[in-house]
Amino acid sequence: MTTIHTLGFPRIGKHRELKFALEQFWRGEIDNAALEATASELRARHWQLQRDAGLDFVAVGDFAYYDQVLNHIQLLGCEPGRFGFTGAESELDRHFTLARGVANEVPDSCCGARPHDNYGTWALEMTKWFDTNYHYLVPELNADTQFRLNSTRLFDEVREALALGHTPKVSLIGPITFLYLGKEKSADFDRLSLLPQLRVVYGEILSQLKQLGVEWVQIDEPILCLDLPAAWKAAFEPTYNILNSANIKLLLATYFGTLDDNLVLACNLPVAGLHIDAVRAPQQITSVIDRLPHYKVLSLGLIDGRNIWRADLDAVLATAHAAQGKLGDRLWIAPSCSLQHVPVDLALETAFDDELRSWLAYATQKLDELGAIKTALDTGVAAAETAFSASRTAAASRRTSPRIHNPAVNARLASLPADADQRHAPFQARQAAQRSRFNLPAYPTTTIGSFPQTKEIRAARARYKRGELSAADYTLAMQQEIKYAVEQQISLGLDVLVHGEAERNDMVEYFGEQLDGFAFSQNGWVQSYGSRCVKPPIIYGDVSRPLAMTVAWTQYAQSLTSLPMKGMLTGPITILQWSFVRDDQPRSDTALQIALAIRDEVVDLEHADIGIIQIDEPAIREGLPLRRGDWDAYLDWAGRAFRISASGVDNSTQIHTHMCYSEFNDIFPAIAALDADVITIETSRSDMELLRGFGDFNYPNEIGPGVYDIHSPRVPSVDEMVRLLKKAAEVIPAEHLWVNPDCGLKTRGWAETSTALQNMVLAAKSMR
Numbered sequence: 088m089t090t091i092h093t094l095g096f097p098r099i100g101k102h103r104e105l106k107f108a109l110e111q112f113w114r115g116e117i118d119n120a121a122l123e124a125t126a127s128e129l130r131a132r133h134w135q136l137q138r139d140a141g142l143d144f145v146a147v148g149d150f151a152y153y154d155q156v157l158n159h160i161q162l163l164g165c166e167p168g169r170f171g172f173t174g175a176e177s178e179l180d181r182h183f184t185l186a187r188g189v190a191n192e193v194p195d196s197c198c199g200a201r202p203h204d205n206y207g208t209w210a211l212e213m214t215k216w217f218d219t220n221y222h223y224l225v226p227e228l229n230a231d232t233q234f235r236l237n238s239t240r241l242f243d244e245v246r247e248a249l250a251l252g253h254t255p256k257v258s259l260i261g262p263i264t265f266l267y268l269g270k271e272k273s274a275d276f277d278r279l280s281l282l283p284q285l286r287v288v289y290g291e292i293l294s295q296l297k298q299l300g301v302e303w304v305q306i307d308e309p310i311l312c313l314d315l316p317a318a319w320k321a322a323f324e325p326t327y328n329i330l331n332s333a334n335i336k337l338l339l340a341t342y343f344g345t346l347d348d349n350l351v352l353a354c355n356l357p358v359a360g361l362h363i364d365a366v367r368a369p370q371q372i373t374s375v376i377d378r379l380p381h382y383k384v385l386s387l388g389l390i391d392g393r394n395i396w397r398a399d400l401d402a403v404l405a406t407a408h409a410a411q412g413k414l415g416d417r418l419w420i421a422p423s424c425s426l427q428h429v430p431v432d433l434a435l436e437t438a439f440d441d442e443l444r445s446w447l448a449y450a451t452q453k454l455d456e457l458g459a460i461k462t463a464l465d466t467g468v469a470a471a472e473t474a475f476s477a478s479r480t481a482a483a484s485r486r487t488s489p490r491i492h493n494p495a496v497n498a499r500l501a502s503l504p505a506d507a508d509q510r511h512a513p514f515q516a517r518q519a520a521q522r523s524r525f526n527l528p529a530y531p532t533t534t535i536g537s538f539p540q541t542k543e544i545r546a547a548r549a550r551y552k553r554g555e556l557s558a559a560d561y562t563l564a565m566q567q568e569i570k571y572a573v574e575q576q577i578s579l580g581l582d583v584l585v586h587g588e589a590e591r592n593d594m595v596e597y598f599g600e601q602l603d604g605f606a607f608s609q610n611g612w613v614q615s616y617g618s619r620c621v622k623p624p625i626i627y628g629d630v631s632r633p634l635a636m637t638v639a640w641t642q643y644a645q646s647l648t649s650l651p652m653k654g655m656l657t658g659p660i661t662i663l664q665w666s667f668v669r670d671d672q673p674r675s676d677t678a679l680q681i682a683l684a685i686r687d688e689v690v691d692l693e694h695a696d697i698g699i700i701q702i703d704e705p706a707i708r709e710g711l712p713l714r715r716g717d718w719d720a721y722l723d724w725a726g727r728a729f730r731i732s733a734s735g736v737d738n739s740t741q742i743h744t745h746m747c748y749s750e751f752n753d754i755f756p757a758i759a760a761l762d763a764d765v766i767t768i769e770t771s772r773s774d775m776e777l778l779r780g781f782g783d784f785n786y787p788n789e790i791g792p793g794v795y796d797i798h799s800p801r802v803p804s805v806d807e808m809v810r811l812l813k814k815a816a817e818v819i820p821a822e823h824l825w826v827n828p829d830c831g832l833k834t835r836g837w838a839e840t841s842t843a844l845q846n847m848v849l850a851a852k853s854m855r
C-alpha cells in the first residue's frame with residue numbers, strides 16, 4: 088500500500104476566518120476563548136478534509152496564529168529577553184507581542200514588514216520564507232540564548248487530533264534549519280554553536296510526542312536545498328544521531344529545490360524516511376532512490392505545492408509507478424511542500440469559466456489528487472477513472488486552448504531588436520535632458536507611490552465589485568481620493584507628486600486584472616504574513632495589454648497640478664514573482680511578455696505627457712534562485728525584462744524604480760545594470776548601511792535612499808532625517824540624491840503621513 092500525506096495545509100481558512108478572528112481579537116472585539124475556538128474549528132475542518140481525501144495521516148503542527156517559526160521560538164523557549172516578559176503573560180499574548188511589538192497596536196507593513204517601534208518594544212524582524220511571498224519571524228540568537236521546552240501547544244494539538252480519531256503526523260522545523268533562519272545579534276557570535284543545547288530540547292520534544300503515541304514526525308530541513316557552508320553540512324550527522332535515539336520515526340523533509348551536493352548527506356542521515364521535492368527537481372528522483380538505504384521510506388513530492396495547476400495525473404502516476412517498482416510499500420506521495428502557499432478551495436471560485444476552472448487545483452483539490460494517485464497505484468487506474476479522465480481532459484485542453492497561445496505576442500518577442508532593452512542614450516546625456524526639462528531643486532522630494540488605503544477606499548471598491556456602486560460613481564469616488572492626495576502633496580511642498588494608488592487593490596493584482604493571459608480569483612487568498620493575505624493573479628496564457636491601464640488616472644492627477652506627476656507601474660519581475668505562473672513555459676518567457684505589456688504602458692504614459700515614470704521591482708531580489716549557480720542566468724533575463732519595460736521612451740523621460748526589504752550588496756552589478764535614472768530603496772532601518780554598496784561601487788545613476796521607515800506610525804523628526812541624509816551624502820554625490828520614504832504609505836493613516844512628510848520636506852530644505 089502507498090502512503091499519502093501532506094506536509095501542511097493552509098491555516099487561514101477558506102473564508103479567511105483566521106484573519107478576521109485575529110483582527111477582531113486585536114481590536115478587543117473577541118476574547119481568547121473565541122479566537123481559540125475559531126482556531127480549533129479550522130484545524131478540525133482541515134484534518135477532516137485530509138481524512139476524507141484518504142490521506143494516511145493528518146498534518147499536525149502546521150497551525151499558527153501568526154507564524155510557524157514563531158511557534159518554534161516559543162516551543163523552544165528562546166523568546167528574546169528584550170521583550171521583558173514577566174512570566175505573567177499568556178503564551179498567546181506573548182505570541183502577538185513578539186510578532187507585532189505591543190499587542191493591540193495594529194501592525195502595518197506593506198513590504199515584508201519590519202520591526203516597528205511601539206512604545207519601545209520592537210517586534211521580531213520578518214523576512215521571506217525561502218523564495219516564497221510568505222514572511223516568517225526571525226529568531227534572535229546570541230551567546231546568552233538558552234533553549235528549554237516551553238510550550239504545550241504542539242502537544243495539545245496532537246491530543247486534539249487524537250481525540251477526533253485521526254492519526255497525526257507531526258511537523259517540526261528541524262533544529263539546523265531553525266538556527267540557520269535565525270539572526271545573530273553580535274558579529275563575533277556563531278549561532279551554530281547553539282546546536283548542542285538545541286538538540287537536547289528537540290530530543291525532549293520527540294520523547295513527549297512518542298509518549299503521546301505519535302508514530303511519525305516530519306522534520307523539515309529545507310536548507311538542505313541551499314548552498315551550505317561546510318560547518319552547517321557537518322552539523323547534520325551528529326544532530327540526527329542524537330535525535331534518532333528518541334526512538335520515534337523521523338521523516339526528513341526537504342523542499343523548494345534540489346538536494347544536489349547534499350544528496351548523499353540527506354540520504355544517509357539516521358532517520359526513517361526522506362521527503363524530496365519532485366516538482367521543482369524531478370531529476371533527483373532516480374539518484375535518491377539509488378542512494379536511499381533499504382530501511383527508509385521515500386516521500387515523493389509530486390503534486391505542486393507552490394502553484395495552482397491541476398496535476399497531470401497520468402504523468403504523476405507514471406513517475407509514481409516507476410518509483411513503486413523500486414520501493415514497493417516504502418513509497419509515500421505528497422505535495423512538493425506545505426500547501427500553505429496555495430489558496431484553500433477552488434469550489435469558492437464561482438466566477439471562473441468551466442475551462443479555466445478545469446485547469447486548476449487549490450489545496451483541497453490537491454488532497455483529492457493524492458487520493459486518486461493512491462487509488463490508482465493500489466487498486467488500478469480504473470478505480471480512480473473519474474479523477475483521471477477529468478485530469479486528462481484538462482491537460483489536453485491546456486495544451487491546445489486558443490486562449491493560451493497568442494502568436495502575435497511571440498512574434499513580437501521574436502522580432503524584438505537586440506537593443507530593445509537599451510535607452511537611446513547613456514545616463515549622463517539623459518540626466519542632462521531631464522535636468523533641463525524638470526528643473527528640480529537639489530535633494531528633490533518625492534514619495535514611493537501609495538497614500539493611505541483607507542477603509543472608505545476599500546469599502547467603496549467592495550461596493551463597486553458587488554454592483555452596489557456604478558462604475559461612474561466608483562471613478563468619481565477614486566478621483567476624490569486622488570484629488571485629496573494631490574492637494575496634500577502640494578501643500579506639503581513635495582517636488583515630484585504621485586496620484587496615490589487609491590484605485591488599486593494590490594500593486595500586482597491590479598495589473599493582473601487588466602492584462603490578457605491573466606485570470607484573477609475571487610477568493611484565492613494566500614497568507615503573506617500574520618493576518619495579511621494576497622490574492623496572486625493567475626498567469627495562464629501569453630500576456631498582452633488590451634488597453635492602457637493607468638493612463639486615465641495619471642492624467643487626471645496631472646490635470647490637478649503643474650508639478651510633475653510621477654506615473655506608477657509594477658515591473659515585470661514583481662508581477663511574475665507575486666503571481667501564480669504558468670508551468671508550460673520558462674518563467675523567463677513569461678517575464679518578457681509582461682515586460683512588453685509594461686513597456687507599452689510606459690510609452691502611453693509618455694505620450695500623455697507624463698515625464699517621470701516609476702516601475703516598481705520590490706521582488707527582484709526575492710526572485711533569486713536558491714542556488715548561487717543559477718543566479719547569473721536569472722539576473723540576466725530579469726534585468727533584460729526590466730530594461731525592456733523601461734527603454735521605449737525618450738531621453739528626457741525619467742524612469743524611476745523602487746526596491747524594498749532587499750539585501751542589494753550581493754547583486755550590486757545587476758541593480759546598476761537596470762540603468763534606471765533614479766532608484767529609490769529602503770535604507771532607513773539599516774541606518775543607510777544598505778547604501779554603502781552603492782557608494783563603494785560608484786553607482787552611476789541617481790538614488791533616493793529611504794529616510795524613514797513607513798512600517799511604523801512613528802513620526803520621524805527633521806533632525807533624524809537630516810542625519811540620515813548627511814550619512815547618505817558621505818557615500819553618494821549630493822547631486823545624485825533624492826529624498827523619500829522607504830516605501831509606499833498605503834498601510835499608514837493620513838495623520839502621521841502628513842506630519843512625517845512635512846518633516847521630510849523640511850529635512851530636504853535644510854540639506855539644500
Ligand SMILES: Nc1nc2c(c(=O)[nH]1)N[C@@H](CNc1ccc(C(=O)N[C@@H](CCC(=O)N[C@@H](CCC(=O)N[C@@H](CCC(=O)O)C(=O)O)C(=O)O)C(=O)O)cc1)CN2
Binds near residue numbers: 196220542549665
Ligand atoms: N502581492 C503583493 N505581495 C506583497 C506585497 C504587496 O503589496 N502585494 N507586499 C509585501 C507583503 N505585504 C503585504 C501588505 C499588506 C497586505 C494587505 O493589506 N492585504 C490585505 C488585502 C489587500 C486587498 O487585496 N484589498 C482588496 C480587497 C480587500 C478585502 O478583503 N475587502 C473586503 C471588503 C472590505 C470592506 O468592505 O471594507 C472583502 O472583500 O471582504 C481591496 O482593497 O479592494 C489584507 O490582507 O487584508 C498584504 C501583503 C510583500 N508581498
Ligand code: MET
Binds near residue numbers: 197655745830832833
Ligand atoms: C512593495 S513596494 C510598493 C510600491 C508601491 N508603488 C507603493 O507605494 O505602495
Ligand SMILES: [Zn+2]
Binds near residue numbers: 198705745746
Ligand atoms: Zn516598497
